[in-house]
Amino acid sequence: MPELPEVETIRRAIEPLISGQHLINLELRDPSILRGDTSTLRSSIIGKLVTGVSRRGKQLLLVLEGGWAIVIHLRMTGALLLEEPDPSRRVRAVLHLSNGTRLYFNDIRRLGTIALVKDLDGCCRRLGPEPLTGDFTPDILRQCLAGHRIPVKAALLDQHIVAGVGNMYADEALYEANIHPLTPANELSPGQISRLWEAIRAVLQRAIACQGASIATYALPSGERGTAHNLFNVAHKKDAPCPRCGTPITRVMVRKRGASFCPSCQQPGNHLG
Template identity: 35%
Template sequence: MPELPEVEAVRTGLELLVLGKTVAEVDVLWPSIIEAPAVEEFIHQLIGQSIEAMHRRGKFLIFKWTNFDMVSHLRMEGKYEVHQQGEPIAKHTHVIFKFTDGSELRYLDVRKFGRMTLMPKDTALQYKGITKLGPEPTPDVFTLAPFKSSLKRHHKAIKPLLLEQKLVTGLGNIYVDEALFEAKIHPEQPADSLTPTEVVHLYQSIIDVLARAVEAGGTTIRTYKNALGEAGKFQVSLNAYGLTGEPCRRCGTAIIKTKVAQRGTHFCPNCQKIHR
């Protein structure tokens, strides 16, 4: 699933490619992608609309049209591509925004899990999935004291707690594993048992890992590419995720993979020991 760094890379790519373009026509080839309004209304309302800005909140893309906001979630495999009209339409293309300049923005999704929702202008932050999100992982809005206080209220294992997006948004399976590795915290460590030092290290690691991943354009494990067709580069910097059996870069112990809350989880059993 694209996580915050990948979605941010898609946002910046779309900003370069489609900003200012005006819709002439919309083809919806798989209606279930459109969450609201009804497909016919979705198409009708977008005709003549221009993309004024591209925003992001957590893992959600927000298209700022002339008179509407459009919230888009890529889910597991969703991606956007820009083509010229007349170019072959690839398999798994489900929505096509045709612009007046002859270019097209195409949404592709192998699993068809992605969703788009058209909303009144400047109301995207009221979208049901967005209202539940924690702060963005930047020090200006994600501050240590509230994070520390929230951790003390939860006995749940730290990894699934971070995946909930409520304490801080944007962390998925890859970056939780990486942040916990950097902070030397076991993924099953109860959140309320973290020491003050561990909380500080985790806080700093979350900010650091996501910032570096954004700078690298995200992580390409299988199919992810940004709107420019470029793969991410952060996979070369991974220390735990996907490195089962590889020596830990700190101590040389083999990285192991287990399941935590039904999610594949990678960590160093020597550097990330659980304590009670």
């Protein structure tokens, strides 16, 4: 599933191509992709200028003049491609820009969504803080986790607690911070909080530098693959040796999601200060 680094990579790739252009059509090959009142909303955005492309958590935001925005959520297998893929039967929508750019929303599992919104702040208000911004501090992370007795792995996946982190990067960050995924979120020591804060930012920044992780279907708009998965220590590495100690990486279920970790480096109750 595309997480923050993958969506940010897509944002950086498409912004220079579509910002400053007019949206001349939103072609819906599968109308169920659209959220909200489709007829009125759609007529409100055709012809509008795209003033920028931003991101909030895992959502891509195409900001239009007049306060409108197109909010794209890729979910499990969504991709935005500059060329029509072959076969094209998984293309659910096509955005047509005035400079001839086409963005094909390809989506094998058909879980992705496009929402047309007038109130961008309102639509993102319930998301947790952005982990790569300057105001995301160790103390903010502590406050975000403080009220939650759920396993820290589950807390990191909750977009209302921290935005943008998904299964792969949560596993990587917990490994880097030496924290067992089942540790209750509100029981992390100050030392663990600060290691986790640093690890979250490091794994996300590193993955952006590698243009995301192409474990499954993720691809850049150009069709190229990211290389961040080559740096993974535990995510998708079950039974591989831990790069630090050689112990085989194991997997536990945490609230119906798999968590990969090193049972030796990430021991429960491993409150190392």
